[in-house]
Amino acid sequence: MVSHLQRKPLNEMRGEAKILQEVMKRDSRLRYVGFRLIELAPGASYEEALTEDECCIVALTGRIDVTQGEHVFANIGTRESVFDRKATDSVFVSGGRSFKVQGRSEAKVALCYSPSVKPLPTKLIKAEDVGTEERGKYQNKRTVHNILPDSDSSASSLLVVEVYTEGGNFSSYPPHKHDRDNLPQESFLEETYYHELDPQQGFVFQRVYTDDRSLDETMAVEHGDVVIVPVGYHPVGVPDGYSSYYLNVMAGPQRVWKFHNDPDHEWILNRK
Numbered sequence: 001m002v003s004h005l006q007r008k009p010l011n012e013m014r015g016e017a018k019i020l021q022e023v024m025k026r027d028s029r030l031r032y033v034g035f036r037l038i039e040l041a042p043g044a045s046y047e048e049a050l051t052e053d054e055c056c057i058v059a060l061t062g063r064i065d066v067t068q069g070e071h072v073f074a075n076i077g078t079r080e081s082v083f084d085r086k087a088t089d090s091v092f093v094s095g096g097r098s099f100k101v102q103g104r105s106e107a108k109v110a111l112c113y114s115p116s117v118k119p120l121p122t123k124l125i126k127a128e129d130v131g132t133e134e135r136g137k138y139q140n141k142r143t144v145h146n147i148l149p150d151s152d153s154s155a156s157s158l159l160v161v162e163v164y165t166e167g168g169n170f171s172s173y174p175p176h177k178h179d180r181d182n183l184p185q186e187s188f189l190e191e192t193y194y195h196e197l198d199p200q201q202g203f204v205f206q207r208v209y210t211d212d213r214s215l216d217e218t219m220a221v222e223h224g225d226v227v228i229v230p231v232g233y234h235p236v237g238v239p240d241g242y243s244s245y246y247l248n249v250m251a252g253p254q255r256v257w258k259f260h261n262d263p264d265h266e267w268i269l270n271r272k
Ligand SMILES: O=C(O)C[C@@H](O)[C@H](O)C(=O)CO
Pocket: 135, 142, 144, 161, 163, 171, 172, 173, 178, 191, 234, 248, 259
């Protein structure tokens, strides 16, 4: 049985766009984060009028044109597959504005939403400006692309990162959480995980659990699934032979990523 925290691909046509995933606040227990994944054929378009949310449009694969008012970002996107392992282009749009995305090639586009706290300029986040970080050691190695980290004030509440984890490794590990609005110790941030696998028949394990185990779900997550992390620790384990990619969207009352490691497993970080 699929967990209430796990969403399988939808594959629903809406106008010219295929909706692959849709986790909106109205149909989940999330209050801050929304996520939609669309697929566009060459020439097909998707339009949206934002109201209360801001949006980061991530050209996950393929090439697209993004238009917002007088801004036209033509032919953006850098990769055929997320497993090209290079950073990609994105566009940030504040709440209250409308945008259009048009496929130049076949394209997969992630739309990452969170509350628009204040109006900010529409901005192209170029692939070359996306910081890449290598984290961890032993079987805890992963590569992170910081598309909208908290050090970048282009957004008012939205945080977006991509993470690559090779087979046999764990990421979002040692397990950490960010579910208490108690800065400077910890921030409250909801999170979604959009997962891809290479090769596609693979799977990863993701556990979402709280200290008191009132929430404790361990999921076998497949290519194209979304995992919702309303609260709790949320580690990911990748079986040997497969590579994992995920896109994280995070948001909460304050735009700060301050996590708290599970004290039982924090020793992992202190190995020589
Ligand atoms: O470092 C990692 O393994 C990635 C995680 O930090 C992931 O982005 C996350 O859990 C954010 O809270």
